[in-house]
Amino acid sequence: MGEGRMTTETLPTAASYIIRQDYSAYSSEQHAVWAELVGRMLPELQKHAAREYLEGFEIIGLEKDRLPNLASISARLEPRTGWNSTPVSGFLPAPVFFEMLASRRFPTTTWLRSRESLEYTPEPDIFHDVFGHVPMHSHMVFAEFLERYGRVCAAISNAEVLEKLGRLFWYTVEFGVIRQDGEIKVYGSGLISSHGECLNVMGGHCAIHDFALDEVLNTPVKVDEMHKLLFAVNSIDQIYEAMGEAEHRAQCGQL
Numbered sequence: 001m002g003e004g005r006m007t008t009e010t011l012p013t014a015a016s017y018i019i020r021q022d023y024s025a026y027s028s029e030q031h032a033v034w035a036e037l038v039g040r041m042l043p044e045l046q047k048h049a050a051r052e053y054l055e056g057f058e059i060i061g062l063e064k065d066r067l068p069n070l071a072s073i074s075a076r077l078e079p080r081t082g083w084n085s086t087p088v089s090g091f092l093p094a095p096v097f098f099e100m101l102a103s104r105r106f107p108t109t110t111w112l113r114s115r116e117s118l119e120y121t122p123e124p125d126i127f128h129d130v131f132g133h134v135p136m137h138s139h140m141v142f143a144e145f146l147e148r149y150g151r152v153c154a155a156i157s158n159a160e161v162l163e164k165l166g167r168l169f170w171y172t173v174e175f176g177v178i179r180q181d182g183e184i185k186v187y188g189s190g191l192i193s194s195h196g197e198c199l200n201v202m203g204g205h206c207a208i209h210d211f212a213l214d215e216v217l218n219t220p221v222k223v224d225e226m227h228k229l230l231f232a233v234n235s236i237d238q239i240y241e242a243m244g245e246a247e248h249r250a251q252c253g254q255l
C-alpha cells in the first residue's frame with residue numbers, strides 16, 4: 001500500500017515513457033466518442049459484467065459523457081488499493097510494463113480511437129485501458145494479483161516462461177470470465193471494452209472451460225480472431241492462487 005505514490009525516480013526504466021495527460025486538449029468530438037462507446041457497452045455490461053467490475057466502475061468515478069481524467073481516477077483508487085493509472089506514451093517494452101505493474105502503476109494510454117473505428121483498435125487506447133481495465137484495480141484481491149504478476153515477470157528473462165505467463169495474463173486480465181449467480185460474467189478488459197468480443201461470449205459462440213492453470217498455460221493466444229475458448233473462475237481469489245502456483249513453478253524451473 002502507498003506504493004502508488006512512488007515517483008518516477010523509483011522507476012528508472014519506466015520514466016522515459018511516462019507522460020502528462022493534457023486533459024484540456026481533448027475536443028468535444030472526443031468526449032462525444034467516449035460517450036458513444038460507453039453508451040453502447042454499458043447496457044450489455046449491466047447484464048453481463050462481474051459485480052467486481054460494476055462496483056469498481058462506481059468506485060473510480062468513471063463518467064459516461066466525458067473522458068476520464070487520470071489524476072482524478074487515481075485519487076479515488078490509490079487510497080483503496082494503492083493502484084495508480086499512470087499516463088504513458090504508448091506501447092511499452094515488456095520489462096517496463098512489468099516494472100510498472102510491480103509498483104502498482106498501470107500504464108495507461110491517453111489517446112482515443114476515432115468514430116470510424118469504434119469497435120476495434122490494433123493498439124490499446126484510453127477506452128480499453130480505463131473503461132476496460134481500471135475498475136478491477138479497485139478490487140483488493142485483483143489488485144494484489146496484478147502487482148504479484150508484475151513482480152514475478154520482472155524477475156524472469158526466459159522467453160518461453162514469459163510466453164506462458166503471458167497466457168495467464170491474457171485469459172484473466174484481458175479475457176477473463178467468472179461464474180456468478182449461476183451465469184457467466186465478464187471481467188477481462190478485452191471483453192469489457194469490445195462489443196463484438198462480449199457478444200461472442202454471451203451469444204454462446206465460445207466454449208467455456210473451468211479455469212485450470214495447466215490448460216491456461218498451454219493454450220496459445222490468437223489475436224486475429226474471436227475467441228473459441230475461454231476459462232471461467234469461481235472467484236477472483238482463484239486467479240490470485242493460480243499466480244502463487246505459477247510463481248512457485250517458475251522458481252523451481254517447472255513452468
Ligand SMILES: [Fe+2]
Nearest residue numbers: 124128174189
Ligand atoms: Fe489490455
